[in-house]
Amino acid sequence: MTDTHLGGCACGAVRYRVLGNPVLGTVCHCRFCQRRLTSAFAVLVSFKEDAVETLQGEQSKVEYRSDESGRWLRMSFCPKCGTTISHTAEIRPGMRTIAGGTFDDPTWFPIDRHIWVQSKLPWVSIPPDVAAYAQGFVAPPS
Numbered sequence: 001m002t003d004t005h006l007g008g009c010a011c012g013a014v015r016y017r018v019l020g021n022p023v024l025g026t027v028c029h030c031r032f033c034q035r036r037l038t039s040a041f042a043v044l045v046s047f048k049e050d051a052v053e054t055l056q057g058e059q060s061k062v063e064y065r066s067d068e069s070g071r072w073l074r075m076s077f078c079p080k081c082g083t084t085i086s087h088t089a090e091i092r093p094g095m096r097t098i099a100g101g102t103f104d105d106p107t108w109f110p111i112d113r114h115i116w117v118q119s120k121l122p123w124v125s126i127p128p129d130v131a132a133y134a135q136g137f138v139a140p141p142s
């Protein structure tokens, strides 16, 4: 039996579920994530795209192009409350990354790595047993 985990936006209009475990759990400290989520960092939980299913709610989309890499990111968010639900990225074809805070239980998935640590806020501490990278990340850990 495959594990199912549910989540949704702050107002409840958008609901989704994911099947199985994430491919990767990432905390991103880049300035783009800090700004777009108005937070200290982003909690990014990546799945194969076909493991993510929208149960209800229309989602708005906006495309960004990284000024660092020139590649696109397409964010999906609730048009009613503005909660970012997930994104796809040119660098990760076939994958959808869920905003970790939208899970009903935001503790169920592991964090494998921290990226863009060079712009980490000074009062955030990274556990010593988790991989940390000064910038972004090209190949997944093997």
Ligand SMILES: [Zn+2]
Residues within 6 Å of the ligand: 009, 010, 011, 012, 013, 014, 078, 079, 080, 081, 082, 083
């Ligand atoms: Zn909403």
Ligand SMILES: [Zn+2]
Residues within 6 Å of the ligand: 028, 029, 030, 031, 032, 033, 034, 042, 116
């Ligand atoms: Zn980021």
